Amino acid sequence: MVNANNLQMTGSIEGGPIMEPHDEGFSGSVSTKRNMFSIEAVSENWGKRNILRTVITSIKIAFLSDKISLLIPFGPLAILVAHLTSHHGWVFFFSLLGIIPLAERLGWATEQLAFYTGPTVGGLLNATFGNATELIISMYAMKHGMLRVVQQSLLGSILSNMLLVLGCAFFCGGIVHPKQQVFNKSNAVMSSGLLLMAVMGLLFPAVLHFTHTELHFGKSELALSRFSSCIMLIAYGGYIFFQLTSQKNSYTPINEETSPDDGSSNDEESPDISKYESVIWLSILTLAISVLSEYLVNTIENASVAMDIPIAFISVILLPIVGNAAEHASAIIFAIKDKLDISLGVAIGSSTQISMFAIPFCVVVGWIIGRPLDLNFQLFETTTLFMTVLVVAFMLQDGTSNYFKGLMLVFCYLIVAASFFVHIDPQSIQDKP
Template sequence: MNKVFAWMTWIGVPVSVIGGFLHWPTVLMFGLYCLTIIALASYMGRATESLAIVAGPRIGGLLNATFGNAVELIISIFALQAGLVDVVLASLTGSVLGNLLLVAGLSFFVGGLKYKRQEFNIYDARHNAGLLTFAIFVAFVIPEVFTMQMDGGERLALSVGISIIMILLYIAALYFRLVTHRGVYQHKSEEVEEHEEPEWGKGKATAILALATVAVAYLSERLVHTFETVAESFGWSELFIGIIIVAIVGNAAEHASAVIMAYKNKMNVAVEIAVGSTLQIAMFVAPVLVLVSLLFPEKMPLVFSLPELVAMAASVLLMIVLSNDGDTNWFEGATLLAAYTIMGIGFYLL
């Protein structure tokens, strides 16, 4: 598989650049950009996996989520610059659904096919449950009720205030887990770790991450300009493009890495990638995009549509119920995947 992604990268990057300059058909370039970004994301996933082996499951999962979300952050910033606020909000929703239902679902399902039961840190699961509840219900759903009585300026002011609080709380959560309470809530699944050699050393992994991020930034900027034409060609709404297409492409690195980790029975890392990435999207990426939008003519208040809010809330509740016992199997993965498919059909038909 790595060889396939390697060929896709070495061919896709130069062909994408050439196609852009020669103005090849937009729909063709859309597909080419998506495939090349996914191939580059695989390199980012392999690099962060190498760093994860050195740094441990918590920091490794955080690194994977951070660099995986960097792709979506870059795409979203260019989309904001182009005035595509609805696409950005939809992509944020898609990331929450994709990570909690698709990434976690695939991880639980694939890992469950190989192992009857897979355990992960129950203390982390409960800690994440509280943060997920705060991020979606307190920071996303409740403000929606208040904004019904507000004008545009007040909505934006509330969104900026919420964004600052969420960023500060996210930083505090990282400090809590990685500094003040590191190792305090250790689970037996973390006590025995197989010794594994990283694929790349620290220097090479860091260099590959940097180069891949630069390439993704360029391709993402080009990808954003194809959305309108592609939507008209296939009859897709901006909501569907944001929730399904952008979210899957933007989170390709986490998708691959989490499933691989689950197959290796490293569920602490797999869950940290899926849930940690969701928390980072909701508590850091979304607030940062709100603040970045202040630099552009089209501002982005943190106000989602009713279908988006209901879908995110249902995903969080389902994930909390299934993961709060620190134990999973293939059927729970199938349940998450079924929920993602139902919501995908709904957004496609909306």
């Protein structure tokens, strides 16, 4: 009995209590694993949905928040027409329309990224991507040996910014604000000085060429252009360093500097997308502009013949209007908001970037890849630039603007456009080696 009881107790102790916890632990572990799998599945599905929702929201903000995005389908249409037909005029026209919203969105993505990087890196980003469209088109034109297209498109960007963009900003700002608008005169004078330095860099090779006073015929002009380009790049680097260190508030509207802070933050802006989204959109938009730029450059000559328009007019007038779409809209908006210093920073600053950075940069790149691009923009183009810089410098010297000044600048641009429409460039047939 004792042994039986002991055995029973032992069985109850050794068997039952041990087996029951084992069974419960097994069922518990299975249910726990099932719960873990279900939680992982739910979190994975939720993560995928969250990523998809973020992507869709970012696309909506990037392309559905601005009416100019309605022109984006013209880009794929240009590629389709290029592969299915031989109508080069239509390919050029559709590529031109397709690049306009991409250039505007590229400026928007740069501004979004500048919110996260601060003023120093933001200024460098604006200097790099502000004229990215013009640089991309120039690189493709240089790749195809179309050196005159490179020169004339960059020249046209300067003329467009200084006359058309600034003129429209002055005009629209003067209409909304009938009284004279004021801006920081010292910043305008400094920019005008840099533009005159750029004119000097372009003028001397042209004078050397047309006076036939080269020490080594055919070589001194190119050597002088490359040396001057290196000096201009160094000067522009010094200008950027000076602006970012000594003149951090150089584009703060003068009205805000003189008036006390009233606590209103209606004009304060915040980023629409995250930092990583900004970087991704910069990459995507730059790639898209590069693709369309190749189609655009490849059809310039045939489009000129098909539409009976001089290549000089296409390069100086049409291409820069596409590249300056973002600057044009931004300058007008800031002028209407009575922030004329920012409008000047957009228009004159962009012209300074092209003249002191983009043009010398293209000369140096041509030097590296074996393309003899020089600073001799020919007499007609150099004279046009010189007169434009003088006119704008006189307009800016008193530190005020009104709608009539803007109207005069726009009329000056119309005269320049008409001049290039009837101008035949004798060097255009020598573009390709």
